[in-house]
Amino acid sequence: MSKVTIPIGPQHPALKEPARFCLTLNGEKIYEIDLRLGYNHRGIEKACEERTYIQAMYLVERVCGICSHSHSTAFIQAVEEIAGLQLPRRGLYIRTLIAELERIHSHLLWLGVAGHEVGFDTLLMYAWRDRELVMDILADLTGNRVNYGINTIGGVRRDVTPRQIERVTKAMDTFEERTKYYVQVATEESTLIARLSNVGKLCYDDAMRLGAIGPTARACGLERDARKADPYGLYGELDFKVITDKHSDVYGRAVVRLLELMESYRIIRQLCKGMPEGPIAVKAPRKIPAGEALSRYEAPRGEDVHYVRGNGTDKPERVKIRAPTLANLQAVAKMLEDNYLADTTIVIAAIDPCFSCTDRAVLLKKSRRRNEEPVLWNSLRDYGIAWHRKQGLDFGDMNRRFGRMMERSSR
Amino acid sequence: MKKPGKMLMEVLRHAPKKPATEMYPHVRPYVPERFRGRLDFIPGKCIGCKMCMRDCPSKAITINKIGDKKFEAVIDLDRCIYCGQCVDSCPKDALLMTTDFELAQLDRRKLKIVLKDAGNATDAKPEAEPEKPVA
Amino acid sequence: MTALIGILVFPGVFFLSLFGLVCEFVDRKLHARLQHRVGPPWFQPLADFIKLVSKETIIPEEADRTMFRLMPALAVAAAAAAALYIPMWSAKALFSFSGDVIVVIYLLTIPTLTFFLGGWSSTSLYAMIGSVRCLTQLFAYEVPLFMGVLAPFMLASTWNFSELAEFYRAHPGYMIFNVIGFAVSLVALMGKLEKVPFDIPEAETEIVAGSFTEYSGRYLALFRMAVDIEMVVGASLLAAVFLPFGLGLPAGVAFALYVIKVLFVVVLLSILRTLFARLRIDQMVDFCWKYLAPASLVQLLINLAVKGALLS
Ligand code: SF4
Numbered sequence: 001m002s003k004v005t006i007p008i009g010p011q012h013p014a015l016k017e018p019a020r021f022c023l024t025l026n027g028e029k030i031y032e033i034d035l036r037l038g039y040n041h042r043g044i045e046k047a048c049e050e051r052t053y054i055q056a057m058y059l060v061e062r063v064c065g066i067c068s069h070s071h072s073t074a075f076i077q078a079v080e081e082i083a084g085l086q087l088p089r090r091g092l093y094i095r096t097l098i099a100e101l102e103r104i105h106s107h108l109l110w111l112g113v114a115g116h117e118v119g120f121d122t123l124l125m126y127a128w129r130d131r132e133l134v135m136d137i138l139a140d141l142t143g144n145r146v147n148y149g150i151n152t153i154g155g156v157r158r159d160v161t162p163r164q165i166e167r168v169t170k171a172m173d174t175f176e177e178r179t180k181y182y183v184q185v186a187t188e189e190s191t192l193i194a195r196l197s198n199v200g201k202l203c204y205d206d207a208m209r210l211g212a213i214g215p216t217a218r219a220c221g222l223e224r225d226a227r228k229a230d231p232y233g234l235y236g237e238l239d240f241k242v243i244t245d246k247h248s249d250v251y252g253r254a255v256v257r258l259l260e261l262m263e264s265y266r267i268i269r270q271l272c273k274g275m276p277e278g279p280i281a282v283k284a285p286r287k288i289p290a291g292e293a294l295s296r297y298e299a300p301r302g303e304d305v306h307y308v309r310g311n312g313t314d315k316p317e318r319v320k321i322r323a324p325t326l327a328n329l330q331a332v333a334k335m336l337e338d339n340y341l342a343d344t345t346i347v348i349a350a351i352d353p354c355f356s357c358t359d360r361a362v363l364l365k366k367s368r369r370r371n372e373e374p375v376l377w378n379s380l381r382d383y384g385i386a387w388h389r390k391q392g393l394d395f396g397d398m399n400r401r402f403g404r405m406m407e408r409s410s411r
Numbered sequence: 412m413k414k415p416g417k418m419l420m421e422v423l424r425h426a427p428k429k430p431a432t433e434m435y436p437h438v439r440p441y442v443p444e445r446f447r448g449r450l451d452f453i454p455g456k457c458i459g460c461k462m463c464m465r466d467c468p469s470k471a472i473t474i475n476k477i478g479d480k481k482f483e484a485v486i487d488l489d490r491c492i493y494c495g496q497c498v499d500s501c502p503k504d505a506l507l508m509t510t511d512f513e514l515a516q517l518d519r520r521k522l523k524i525v526l527k528d529a530g531n532a533t534d535a536k537p538e539a540e541p542e543k544p545v546a
Numbered sequence: 547m548t549a550l551i552g553i554l555v556f557p558g559v560f561f562l563s564l565f566g567l568v569c570e571f572v573d574r575k576l577h578a579r580l581q582h583r584v585g586p587p588w589f590q591p592l593a594d595f596i597k598l599v600s601k602e603t604i605i606p607e608e609a610d611r612t613m614f615r616l617m618p619a620l621a622v623a624a625a626a627a628a629a630l631y632i633p634m635w636s637a638k639a640l641f642s643f644s645g646d647v648i649v650v651i652y653l654l655t656i657p658t659l660t661f662f663l664g665g666w667s668s669t670s671l672y673a674m675i676g677s678v679r680c681l682t683q684l685f686a687y688e689v690p691l692f693m694g695v696l697a698p699f700m701l702a703s704t705w706n707f708s709e710l711a712e713f714y715r716a717h718p719g720y721m722i723f724n725v726i727g728f729a730v731s732l733v734a735l736m737g738k739l740e741k742v743p744f745d746i747p748e749a750e751t752e753i754v755a756g757s758f759t760e761y762s763g764r765y766l767a768l769f770r771m772a773v774d775i776e777m778v779v780g781a782s783l784l785a786a787v788f789l790p791f792g793l794g795l796p797a798g799v800a801f802a803l804y805v806i807k808v809l810f811v812v813v814l815l816s817i818l819r820t821l822f823a824r825l826r827i828d829q830m831v832d833f834c835w836k837y838l839a840p841a842s843l844v845q846l847l848i849n850l851a852v853k854g855a856l857l858s
């Protein structure tokens with residue numbers, strides 16, 4: 001069979017969100033990958049600048065539907081740092097509790113998705129059934145299954161009752177038992193192992209070089225976890241391990257996530273036991289002083305980075321979000337090389353991608369005061385060519401080849 | 412130990428059990444106490460400070476003065492993100508969230524509700540005749 | 547005239563379609579219950595069929611229109627034709643001659659070929675990859691299926707279903723020797739029906755719906771029906787070959803027994819497909835040649851030995 005190019009996305013049943021992976025196949029093997037992003041850009045960063053900090057917080061929470069707490073916490077940590085707020089202990093405990101519950105629901109979700117991608121729907125059904133338990137707990141604690149809205153500048157908005165703490169502790173036993181079972185399934189079911197192991201290999205050096213993060217990096221033996229490396233919130237005081245694995249493939253990523261679940265249960269147990277009495281939030285000023293802060297947060301998918309700059313008003317001057325998936329996308333291209341077409345989806349799914357969180361757009365405008373029209377890609381290119389020619393550089397040949405390439409890919 | 416069919420016992424064990432599927436709408440789902448559903452308004456408590464309007468992230472709530480120290484709340488249910496910030500911001504506890512979540516409508520205009528009496532959400536008048544705040 | 551009724555109504559296309567829908571329901575419901583879900587109501591397969599038939603049909607502009615439209619009908623026809631040679635509840639099939647088992651097996655190959663051709667002529671990339679996988683897979687499971695099904699015939703020294711039934715009525719104990727053959731054929735049948743772990747040609751997370759990607763409306767309905775009929779025919783084939791008992795009973799009882807046998811096979815298929823992850827095409831081919839084909843060879847050897855030792 002000669003080389004064929006097949007598009008995975010932007011609309012494809014395997015992708016829950018739009019992104020485009022253009023695969024050139026040599027038979028069933030992948031020969032070349034072309035990755036396109038930006039189908040789902042929502043302009044959240046810009047929109048934050050037009051909202052007060054409180055309003056922006058709710059917007060930022062909606063960057064991602066799965067790790068909503070991660071984004072709102074990362075954002076709020078930065079704001080709190082600028083404002084110099086000291087959080088009450090109980091507030092911190094509750095925030096961390098929700099964070100770990102979110103990790104549980106996200107990792108169980110991933111397990112199901114991974115099962116589905118390799119056609120193991122039974123695993124999907126069972127993993128998601130068990131995930132319902134944590135969703136219900138989150139709804140009980142915060143008032144909603146997603147977009148918990150528990151954070152507020154200076155603490156949290158809802159207290160937990162002793163009944164709820166008891167419920168959480170009890171649920172941990174169930175989860176522990178179920179997770180142990182899934183570990184067994186993942187490490188014993190031979191068809192599953194056949195599909196996961198030696199697929200999407202990423203060696204330690206590549207992971208390092210391409211800046212992989214989260215479980216993707218940890219499955220390559222790279223000990224990268226913002227909770228340990230740069231402890232925020234309560235993590236400095238908690239006893240937990242950073243799970244790593246040496247398999248460097250999708251199988252390793254599955255194992256890392258499953259074992260991380262066990263660590264999350266341990267963390268939650270500690271939190272429930274040590275929850276101090278006291279207020280849950282301090283009063284935050286409406287106007288945040290001028291200043292800037294960078295906040296790191298270990299989301300279920302990897303490190304989430306938020307940068308906030310305040311200018312003394314009640315609105316942020318600049319917000320910059322680096323969602324975890326963006327850091328892992330480079331690695332995906334590397335992982336896909338030389339794999340089977342059949343493995344594409346599981347390899348992509350193995351980084352637990354979240355494209356809408358990641359999408360960024362750049363809009364270039366001509367700076368002629370009033371008449372601000374956007375510059376199109378083609379005219380920008382022509383402009384570049386002309387500019388270089390003026391400098392005495394002619395990329396004629398290269399340009400023509402590039403033009404042909406562009407044409408082909410747009411066809 | 413690798414072997415195929417690891418989940419055999421698990422699936423056979425579950426087959427005769429009651430399915431885990433949520434049977435909504437035949438069976439009411441579990442709605443937690445703290446659930447953030449449709450807003451409710453207690454006009455008697457409102458002082459018209461409009462803190463709720465100011466903090467609402469989606470401009471979903473409007474407080475209109477309809478008489479001497481009398482206010483009504485107009486809520487766009489399709490704009491509201493059910494965050495509950497207005498409830499938190501209100502200094503007089505004039506707003507509260509109910510556990511009512513079945514808010515879908517076939518007509519978009521019906522999603523604008525006017526709250527004048529506690530617990531009695533009335534449908535807004537059609538868009539054709541915009542409400543004029545009574546001065 | 548009776549032959550015509552036989553072909554069209556009973557046990558022909560009409561009966562097979564109906565029974566196919568029943569089997570699909572059993573399969574889907576059981577699959578759901580094994581996954582701790584509710585599953586579809588009893589009329590769902592029929593409702594799906596009616597829905598598809600009443601929908602608009604879209605044929606890709608670049609597709610080969612004749613082939614595209616011909617293939618679904620051909621698939622149903624071939625699958626149904628195979629049924630006419632399989633004895634279902636009596637020792638005799640509607641039609642029968644001395645080499646009928648070979649014909650049945652070949653007729654059962656045709657639907658797979660139509661999937662290939664239908665997908666190929668729809669000129670979509672996904673469909674083409676699905677088609678190629680379809681064919682690759684065919685070569686992997688076909689040999690074990692042949693050998694597995696033919697082994698009991700060898701024991702009975704015949705190529706004819708009726709004579710096979712006669713033989714096992716005379717020596718019912720010999721059925722036990724064919725256990726390996728049954729297992730092999732069951733697994734190969736899963737390949738033929740494209741069920742997990744062998745649903746590689748229509749792997750929805752990779753190539754949308756494989757060969758059927760571009761199909762819609764009544765052509766898709768026909769294809770789906772062909773798959774259902776294939777399931778019934780495949781299950782009937784296994785029942786006739788490996789469970790050939792109770793064929794002499796009065797018509798009503800024998801019919802009930804036949805339904806039970808087929809459903810038994812369907813239930814087995816359904817449990818099996820719940821348990822696995824989808825294999826990759828290379829793994830599938832490997833598996834078939836490394837384990838399935840040798841196992842069917844072993845079955846042949848056993849039957850040869852049994853024949854030599856007990857029947858000479
Ligand atoms: S719940 Fe949130 S979005 Fe809705 S009206 Fe109140 S503040 Fe606005």
Ligand code: SF4
Pocket residue numbers: 456457458459460461462463464474500501502503504505506
């Ligand atoms: S914040 Fe409360 S008191 Fe103030 S206008 Fe809104 S509802 Fe009325």
